[in-house]
Amino acid sequence: MRLLQAIGSVFLNFLTSTGRLALFTGLSVSHIVRPPFYPRLLLRQIIDIGYYSLPVVGLTAVFTGMVLALQSYSGFARFNAESAIATVVVLSITRELAPVLAGLMVAGRIGAAMAAEIGTMRVTEQIDALSTLSTNPYKYLVAPRLLAGFIMLPCCVLVADIIGVFGGYLISVHKLGFNPAVYLKNTWQFLEVIDVVSGLVKAGVFGFLIALMGCYHGYHSRGGAQGVGSATTNAVVSASILILASNYLITEAFFAQ
């Protein structure tokens, strides 16, 4: 009986928070499309999420491309398939590694910052103050962040695609002795539009989820500094898990026969 009760209450809790999240998402998205808009705030978020994430994302991409070239060389040499390295690098980067790794890095950077900022605004009553100043907090705080996340992570990932391929090129040409022209030709030869596009779609979804988790946990934080701390942790953890799970779903939608 105890056990049933416990399971029941966990289940109820799950339903409540899912409902709350759905409501939060619906409200926020509706405010993205309804005026008034805040272009200034959107621009600030775009710079924060897009521009300032570039160093982190770029570093991640260049090392990943380098490792990928090295690993596939030592593996493929066993059955004389070294010529496939360029293709392996470009497909892995564009389809999987650039969006997922960039997503996880940005979740740590942006998701945490959003949760901390909005959480602090919650516990210091700044969010309450917004509504007494006839300003909707969903529109003012949440909508610009969601939109900026959705737009800017794909931009970051596009840059990461290029830098990642460049990392693989560096290692292949300078360390493994490939002919540069042949390597580039191999890179282009088997690359299809859908490889890049699927990666960018993933990035858009991840960017949205990161911002959503940051805003949601920040918005519902309570209980002073400690509450803001756990909101930050929850935002990063839940965004990371959602990224990995939705990555599977999107991959299946694009590539499963």
Next chain:
Amino acid sequence: MSAAPIKIAIRGLTKSFGEKHILRALDLDVRAGESLVVIGASGTGKSVLLKNIVGILTPDSGSIKIDGEEVVGVTGHARDRVNRKLGMLFQGAALFDSLPLWENVAFSLMSAHRIGRPEARKVAMECLKQVGLQKENAERFPADISVGAQKRVGLARAIASGPEILFFDEPTTGIDPVMGDVIDGLIVKCVKELGATALTITHDMESARRIGDRVAMIYEGKIVWVGDVDRIDSSDNEYVDQFINGSIDGPMSALIAGNEGR
């Protein structure tokens, strides 16, 4: 007594958080143009009362009418329209720490009233001057100024859009008595200049006497006494007597024993 119309009419206002019953069928009228102060011990639900009126919290039941218009359950644009009549000074000032002081003050002008930045800035500078802050401070950020100055900026923000009703949540709590005196003076001056109705909540009797035309006492989720401020010492109300004398013995001893919010 007076013929002034009722600006805010609260009837049967009830609000609980789980098992904690904070407001229990509270009734209160605020007359147009008066300054009403609600006094009561800490944790008796004074802030909850204000937050229900301005729409930050939703009551469990009861009615709140502002200018005869029901505001309970009103949300979205309709709520924003109501809130345009209101200004509020929060207990901790609640300034936006990502914005310089003048943008804090000009916030509702730019955001809700859609006034251009240069114009809004002019009004904000005027308001800052009204609360005794120098022009040089306009570009500073809330974290860089004292708590007393933050309250001044919070007051400037509340009055910037020329509201009809002003709410003050513990305006003197957490600052020194001299600054408290100054803030009270500013509140009285600003309310008078705007011709606004004011509702202040506080546990500071000195401040209540300085700001209020009338005083209401809240206890156990209800208003237990209302009267003109000069009648407060002869109220013949045991709750009021205990509160203003700060004595331990009296009807509110249950509160002191820690049974608040039963």
